[in-house]
Amino acid sequence: DTGVSQDPRHKITKRGQNVTFRCDPISEHNRLYWYRQTLGQGPEFLTYFQNEAQLEKSRLLSDRFSAERPKGSFSTLEIQRTEQGDSAMYLCASSPPGGIFTDTQYFGPGTRLTVL
Protein backbone atom coordinates (compact mmCIF):
# COMPACT_ATOMS: atom_id res chain seq x y z
CA ASP A 1 0.00 0.00 0.00
CA THR A 2 1.82 3.07 -1.24
CA GLY A 3 -0.74 5.57 -0.01
CA VAL A 4 -2.14 8.60 -1.80
CA SER A 5 0.48 10.62 -3.64
CA GLN A 6 0.30 14.16 -4.97
CA ASP A 7 2.54 15.99 -7.35
CA PRO A 8 4.05 18.52 -7.12
CA ARG A 9 4.38 19.07 -3.40
CA HIS A 10 5.02 22.77 -3.85
CA LYS A 11 4.22 25.12 -6.68
CA ILE A 12 5.03 28.79 -6.99
CA THR A 13 3.48 30.62 -9.89
CA LYS A 14 2.78 34.12 -11.06
CA ARG A 15 -0.70 35.55 -11.12
CA GLY A 16 -2.45 34.76 -14.35
CA GLN A 17 -0.62 31.51 -15.04
CA ASN A 18 -2.32 28.12 -15.27
CA VAL A 19 -1.33 25.31 -12.92
CA THR A 20 -2.16 21.61 -12.83
CA PHE A 21 -1.86 19.24 -9.90
CA ARG A 22 -1.96 15.47 -9.96
CA CYS A 23 -3.29 12.99 -7.42
CA ASP A 24 -2.70 9.24 -7.50
CA PRO A 25 -5.12 7.47 -5.16
CA ILE A 26 -4.67 4.11 -3.47
CA SER A 27 -5.12 1.60 -6.26
CA GLU A 28 -8.36 -0.11 -5.24
CA HIS A 29 -10.09 3.10 -4.12
CA ASN A 30 -12.96 4.20 -6.34
CA ARG A 31 -13.74 7.53 -4.68
CA LEU A 32 -11.50 10.54 -4.92
CA TYR A 33 -11.91 13.95 -3.29
CA TRP A 34 -10.22 17.31 -3.73
CA TYR A 35 -10.08 19.89 -0.93
CA ARG A 36 -8.53 23.31 -0.47
CA GLN A 37 -7.14 24.35 2.87
CA THR A 38 -6.11 27.88 3.82
CA LEU A 39 -4.39 29.01 6.98
CA GLY A 40 -6.55 28.69 10.06
CA GLN A 41 -9.32 26.86 8.23
CA GLY A 42 -10.29 23.25 7.86
CA PRO A 43 -10.23 21.60 4.44
CA GLU A 44 -12.93 22.96 2.12
CA PHE A 45 -14.59 20.49 -0.22
CA LEU A 46 -13.98 21.18 -3.91
CA THR A 47 -15.10 18.13 -5.82
CA TYR A 48 -15.63 14.38 -5.64
CA PHE A 49 -15.35 11.52 -8.13
CA GLN A 50 -16.70 8.04 -8.05
CA ASN A 51 -14.62 6.14 -10.57
CA GLU A 52 -14.41 8.52 -13.55
CA ALA A 53 -17.68 10.34 -12.83
CA GLN A 54 -17.53 13.74 -11.16
CA LEU A 55 -20.53 13.48 -8.85
CA GLU A 56 -20.33 16.66 -6.79
CA LYS A 57 -18.75 20.05 -7.28
CA SER A 58 -18.65 22.84 -4.75
CA ARG A 59 -19.84 26.32 -5.59
CA LEU A 60 -16.37 27.33 -4.41
CA LEU A 61 -15.09 25.77 -7.61
CA SER A 62 -15.29 28.70 -9.98
CA ASP A 63 -15.09 28.50 -13.77
CA ARG A 64 -11.31 28.74 -13.44
CA PHE A 65 -11.13 25.39 -11.66
CA SER A 66 -11.56 22.06 -13.39
CA ALA A 67 -10.90 18.50 -12.33
CA GLU A 68 -10.75 15.26 -14.23
CA ARG A 69 -10.31 11.63 -13.44
CA PRO A 70 -9.85 9.80 -16.73
CA LYS A 71 -10.35 6.05 -16.52
CA GLY A 72 -11.11 6.33 -12.82
CA SER A 73 -7.47 6.23 -11.80
CA PHE A 74 -5.38 9.35 -11.16
CA SER A 75 -6.98 12.78 -11.06
CA THR A 76 -5.86 16.25 -12.09
CA LEU A 77 -6.97 19.61 -10.76
CA GLU A 78 -6.32 22.59 -13.01
CA ILE A 79 -6.56 26.22 -12.04
CA GLN A 80 -6.59 28.69 -14.91
CA ARG A 81 -5.58 32.34 -14.64
CA THR A 82 -4.44 31.95 -11.04
CA GLU A 83 -5.16 34.69 -8.54
CA GLN A 84 -3.42 35.45 -5.25
CA GLY A 85 -6.50 34.19 -3.43
CA ASP A 86 -5.85 30.73 -4.87
CA SER A 87 -2.77 30.38 -2.66
CA ALA A 88 -3.56 27.41 -0.42
CA MET A 89 -2.84 23.77 0.27
CA TYR A 90 -4.69 21.50 -2.16
CA LEU A 91 -5.41 18.11 -0.64
CA CYS A 92 -6.51 14.94 -2.35
CA ALA A 93 -8.10 12.00 -0.58
CA SER A 94 -9.34 8.61 -1.72
CA SER A 95 -11.64 6.05 -0.17
CA PRO A 96 -12.47 2.42 -0.85
CA PRO A 97 -15.82 1.09 -2.09
CA GLY A 98 -18.33 0.99 0.72
CA GLY A 99 -20.91 3.12 2.50
CA ILE A 100 -20.55 6.55 0.98
CA PHE A 101 -21.05 8.60 4.12
CA THR A 102 -18.94 6.37 6.31
CA ASP A 103 -15.98 5.75 4.01
CA THR A 104 -12.67 6.63 5.64
CA GLN A 105 -10.74 9.06 3.51
CA TYR A 106 -7.01 8.56 3.07
CA PHE A 107 -5.29 11.85 2.43
CA GLY A 108 -2.25 12.66 0.36
CA PRO A 109 0.48 15.06 1.52
CA GLY A 110 -1.02 17.97 -0.39
CA THR A 111 0.26 20.47 -2.94
CA ARG A 112 1.06 23.89 -1.55
CA LEU A 113 0.36 26.59 -4.13
CA THR A 114 1.76 30.09 -3.82
CA VAL A 115 0.58 32.67 -6.31
CA LEU A 116 2.81 35.75 -6.50
Next chain:
Amino acid sequence: ILNVEQSPQSLHVQEGDSTNFTCSFPSSNFYALHWYRWETAKSPEALFVMTLNGDEKKKGQISATLNTKEGYSYLYIKGSQPEDSATYLCASPNTGNQFYFGTGTSLTVIP
Protein backbone atom coordinates in the same frame (compact mmCIF):
# COMPACT_ATOMS: atom_id res chain seq x y z
CA ILE B 1 -23.73 23.93 3.34
CA LEU B 2 -23.21 22.32 6.75
CA ASN B 3 -21.97 24.46 9.63
CA VAL B 4 -19.43 22.31 11.48
CA GLU B 5 -17.75 24.05 14.39
CA GLN B 6 -14.97 23.04 16.73
CA SER B 7 -13.85 24.38 20.06
CA PRO B 8 -11.54 25.38 21.45
CA GLN B 9 -9.43 26.63 18.57
CA SER B 10 -6.22 25.73 20.42
CA LEU B 11 -5.20 24.05 23.61
CA HIS B 12 -1.95 23.69 25.53
CA VAL B 13 -1.75 20.93 28.14
CA GLN B 14 0.98 19.37 30.23
CA GLU B 15 2.15 15.85 29.49
CA GLY B 16 -0.03 13.42 31.40
CA ASP B 17 -3.08 15.68 31.48
CA SER B 18 -6.36 14.51 30.05
CA THR B 19 -8.19 16.79 27.68
CA ASN B 20 -11.27 16.98 25.51
CA PHE B 21 -12.63 19.06 22.68
CA THR B 22 -15.93 19.54 20.98
CA CYS B 23 -17.32 19.29 17.46
CA SER B 24 -20.81 20.59 16.79
CA PHE B 25 -22.81 19.93 13.63
CA PRO B 26 -26.41 20.25 12.39
CA SER B 27 -28.53 17.51 13.95
CA SER B 28 -30.94 17.38 11.01
CA ASN B 29 -30.10 15.21 7.98
CA PHE B 30 -27.16 13.67 9.82
CA TYR B 31 -25.26 10.89 8.11
CA ALA B 32 -21.90 10.49 9.84
CA LEU B 33 -19.24 12.27 11.84
CA HIS B 34 -15.56 11.73 11.10
CA TRP B 35 -12.58 12.62 13.29
CA TYR B 36 -9.10 13.12 11.84
CA ARG B 37 -5.72 13.91 13.34
CA TRP B 38 -3.37 16.13 11.34
CA GLU B 39 0.21 16.31 12.48
CA THR B 40 2.46 19.02 11.11
CA ALA B 41 4.11 18.07 7.80
CA LYS B 42 2.01 14.91 7.53
CA SER B 43 -1.31 13.99 5.94
CA PRO B 44 -4.57 14.00 7.89
CA GLU B 45 -5.13 10.56 9.41
CA ALA B 46 -8.54 9.08 10.15
CA LEU B 47 -9.35 8.38 13.78
CA PHE B 48 -13.04 7.50 13.96
CA VAL B 49 -16.19 7.32 11.89
CA MET B 50 -19.35 7.56 13.95
CA THR B 51 -22.95 7.22 12.85
CA LEU B 52 -25.27 6.22 15.67
CA ASN B 53 -26.52 8.38 18.51
CA GLY B 54 -24.69 7.32 21.66
CA ASP B 55 -21.78 5.81 19.73
CA GLU B 56 -18.54 5.60 21.63
CA LYS B 57 -15.29 4.72 19.89
CA LYS B 58 -11.84 4.19 21.35
CA LYS B 59 -8.35 3.96 19.89
CA GLY B 60 -5.62 3.65 22.48
CA GLN B 61 -5.91 6.62 24.82
CA ILE B 62 -8.21 8.52 22.46
CA SER B 63 -11.97 8.12 22.56
CA ALA B 64 -14.97 9.86 21.07
CA THR B 65 -18.67 10.10 21.78
CA LEU B 66 -21.56 11.14 19.56
CA ASN B 67 -24.87 12.85 20.29
CA THR B 68 -26.80 13.20 17.05
CA LYS B 69 -29.95 14.56 18.71
CA GLU B 70 -28.19 17.66 20.00
CA GLY B 71 -25.52 17.74 17.30
CA TYR B 72 -22.19 17.33 19.04
CA SER B 73 -19.28 14.97 19.43
CA TYR B 74 -16.55 14.99 22.04
CA LEU B 75 -13.01 13.77 21.55
CA TYR B 76 -11.13 12.77 24.70
CA ILE B 77 -7.43 12.15 25.15
CA LYS B 78 -6.45 10.46 28.39
CA GLY B 79 -2.91 11.05 29.66
CA SER B 80 -1.74 13.27 26.78
CA GLN B 81 1.73 12.64 25.38
CA PRO B 82 3.85 15.02 23.29
CA GLU B 83 3.22 12.80 20.26
CA ASP B 84 -0.49 13.62 20.59
CA SER B 85 0.32 17.18 19.55
CA ALA B 86 -1.61 17.77 16.33
CA THR B 87 -4.66 19.47 14.90
CA TYR B 88 -7.81 17.43 15.42
CA LEU B 89 -10.46 17.88 12.74
CA CYS B 90 -14.04 16.73 12.55
CA ALA B 91 -16.11 16.49 9.39
CA SER B 92 -19.65 15.61 8.41
CA PRO B 93 -21.06 14.86 4.95
CA ASN B 94 -24.24 16.24 3.43
CA THR B 95 -26.70 14.36 1.25
CA GLY B 96 -24.41 14.69 -1.73
CA ASN B 97 -21.42 13.26 0.15
CA GLN B 98 -19.75 16.67 0.28
CA PHE B 99 -17.70 16.66 3.47
CA TYR B 100 -17.69 19.77 5.65
CA PHE B 101 -14.78 20.14 8.03
CA GLY B 102 -14.50 22.23 11.16
CA THR B 103 -11.57 24.59 11.59
CA GLY B 104 -9.85 22.14 13.93
CA THR B 105 -8.52 22.16 17.47
CA SER B 106 -4.76 22.57 17.68
CA LEU B 107 -3.40 20.58 20.62
CA THR B 108 0.07 21.15 22.03
CA VAL B 109 1.26 18.78 24.74
CA ILE B 110 4.11 20.28 26.73
CA PRO B 111 6.71 17.77 28.00
